[in-house]
Amino acid sequence: MSGQAAPERPNIGQPWSEAAPLRPLRGVGGFFAMALDTLVTMFKPPFAWREFLEQTWFVARVALFPTLLLAIPFEVLTVFTFNVLLVEFGAADLSGTGAALATVNQIGPFVTVLVVAGAAASAMCADLGARTIREELDALRVMGIDPIQALVVPRVLAATVVALLLSSLVTLTGLAGGFLFSVYFQHVTPGAFIAGLTLITGASDVVVSMVKATLFGLTAGLIACYQGTHVDGGPAGVGNAVNQTVVYSFVLLFAINVVLTAIGFQVTR
Template structure:
């Protein structure tokens, strides 16, 4: 009897794991379908232009001030840590290069993506989810209007565009915070800070950073719209979809960042001083 019960329990766990894997793969497939379908109608700009403008304005309005408030202390913290280590190694002139290169390559696209996901992505999910529970998406389909083309496509491009536009803001504010603490507080000369900042940077660093930001914005909008369109038809379902969208977006952004950064460092080795 005990052996039969053990086999039954093992079989139940196996079926549960298979069911979970099947549901996960199904959700990933639906996510890719929404992304590809939304991207496929990008050529029909007249159908989604004004929604794109509204979404860009909304995302810029809710992320511009927070990105400044995050980037300045973040750059200052990096500058303090790197500057202290550089002083111990007797290489204080390299502080500017280390700070700015780190900000340009990694901090700027990640900060942009996380703010887009936290402030803008949650709003996208709640908006699409509210439309879903009010059956507005179904009504659009009845009127022969594809909700993906009308709602998802402009959000994909708006999130990607604003994420790219936030990158220079992050770089300037973080580099400014690092400049203040390294030059004013720690006594590094302005010339050494700026020379070190420009000596290690390459044009490919900025291009890859902008590409990262565009991809992260695209991922954020895709996940947010998908979670809103597939949430349970209740206010609680919308709230859970917002939370799930933020968590999934962060996981995907960090994973994609690792892959892209690894490929970049292999294809474009760092410049030696």
């Protein structure tokens, strides 16, 4: 017995250790594959109009009030900081110029998508994640229904449309808040503020802002749907997927914003 070799224990962790470095790459590949499938399926009939309208109303209802409440402090803080600098140079009448430039190019689309990604996209991910662990997506496939067409496309389009519409509303709300703060608290001339709005900011900046909001909403919706449809591990996996949706959305949106801002200034200036 003493000279007999002990049986070799299986290396239980070996398969995991081999697959672990490839998991991020597989996740990125799976995300782009689902994104491509979604973009292609958008133009294939039939379109799930009822699901699209329900999701659009849901995203708008969840994101509208928090977005407007978040837009005003962002705009007021920007205008206050910018006006302090302008007063030092004796150019307080240009307050409207800085307010318009900051609101149209950054605050409008960015505040919108922060709320859409943080509230609406996380709710989308939780809903799809719950459907996934209940095997509802597998049931749809068995019945011959494509989950991408029935569930993912309406949600992605809803997030995109609402982000675009809310961005315009946030821009107007932010400019109104900046006007009231500048005129009544920092004693800027109302006429000078209004006249400075279009001094630098033009139609091309508005178009770039709309493109930003559209891409932001599309990206947040795709991330939420991918995380929700690739949940594993039961209810705990749904919670992890929601957290990952918010984190990945914010990181990717910051990166997209840097690229689009640089391109936008090169095109419009």
